[in-house]
Amino acid sequence: MKSDFFRGISHGIPIALGYLSVSFGFGIKAVNAGLSVFAASAISATNLTSAGQAAGVDIIAVGGTIIEMILVQLTINIRYSLMALSLSQKLDGKFTFPHRLIASYGITDEIFAVCSAQKQRLTPAYMYGIILISSVGWVTGTALGAAAGQLLPESVSGALGIVLYGMFMAVIIPPARKQFSVLLVVIVSALESVLFRYLFTAVSTGFAVIISAIVASVTGALFFPIKDTEENNL
Amino acid sequence: MSVAIYIAVMAIVTYLIRMIPFAFFRKKIKSRFFRSFLYYIPYAVLSAMTIPAIFYSTGNIVTAIVGTVTAFVLSYFNLPLIVVALSAAGMSFVAGLF
Structure with a gap:
């Protein structure tokens, strides 16, 4: 039990270090959008996700509706459902219902990736170890970024505003380069987003992201349905 | 609207998305179309969020x-x-010095 927990902690250290720098960028973005250091940290502590939080802050900044917020979070984070589904097949017998309720909080892209790579079944202690260290990194980075964002000169905080987007590009581009279907989906989605930004400006930011993503993904699913092996890349 | 309400909504929706399949489901999704759709969604979402917003992210289009x-x-x-x-941010900062 105890050794599983510490194994989880050690597997989570690289994740935590990565989160620390990325969430620093989120903290700055949140403060630039008018949120307090506390609000930014609270978002990170309760959500533990990058894209969903960034989109959420955009909606808060423009005073969007709650429906919009719900739909945006659903669209952006729905991938976690698949990851959760996949991990649920890999759980140790110790994973009782209450443990599942707690550990589901920490299913992120990176934690999912590390957990899926494990040979043995996942125990609650192991997952708690990874989740604990990763979330500490995520929240600490956010708080530091949010606090520093108010102190740093504008030349520095401005430049750091690109951190999260840089990370998004690093997620999109390698698979788009390898797989034509992903490239197509990425280009269709980006083109739609550009149209919403400059032409159909009546559509709010949140809905523009939802519509762009759904149309692009349906296009991909219709013309390039995935083979069973690709599913594992999720 | 209160920021606390927005945060609560974000947190609850995000938690439920993770919790419901993790705690309740055992079977795999069979529909190939739906699985394909879910496979492409993260890339599509990140692309729409990045373009063109990235060009406004530093407050200066050149950097x-x-x-x-x-x-x-x-x-x-x-x-x-x-x-x-971090390199993207570093180069933006350097470009801002000129």
Whole structure:
């Protein structure tokens, strides 16, 4: 039990270090959008996700509706459902219902990736170890970024505003380069987003992201349905 | 509207998305179309969020373009997320000095 927990902690250290720098960028973005250091940290502590939080802050900044917020979070984070589904097949017998309720909080892209790579079944202690260290990194980075964002000169905080987007590009581009279907989906989605930004400006930011993503993904699913092996890349 | 309400909504929706399948479901999704759709969704979402917003992310279109090109080149060569993200910011900062 105890050794599983510490194994989880050690597997989570690289994740935590990565989160620390990325969430620093989120903290700055949140403060630039008018949120307090506390609000930014609270978002990170309760959500533990990058894209969903960034989109959420955009909606808060423009005073969007709650429906919009719900739909945006659903669209952006729905991938976690698949990851959760996949991990649920890999759980140790110790994973009782209450443990599942707690550990589901920490299913992120990176934690999912590390957990899926494990040979043995996942125990609650192991997952708690990874989740604990990763979330500490995520929240600490956010708080530091949010606090520093108010102190740093504008030349520095401005430049750091690109951190999260840089990370998004690093997620999109390698698979788009390898797989034509992903490239197509990425280009269709980006083109739609550009149209919403400059032409159909009546559509709010949140809905523009939802519509762009759904149309692009349906296009991909219709013309390039995935083979069973690709599913594992999720 | 209160920021606390927005945060609560974000947190609850995000938690339920993770919790419901993790705690309740055992079977796999069978529909190939739906599985394909879910496979493409993250890329589509990140793409729509990044373009064109990245060009406004630094408050200066020139430094943003420098950062974007940096991020593009480094991710094209498969560098780790953190390297890409921090280099983009570093190059934007440097471009802002001129």
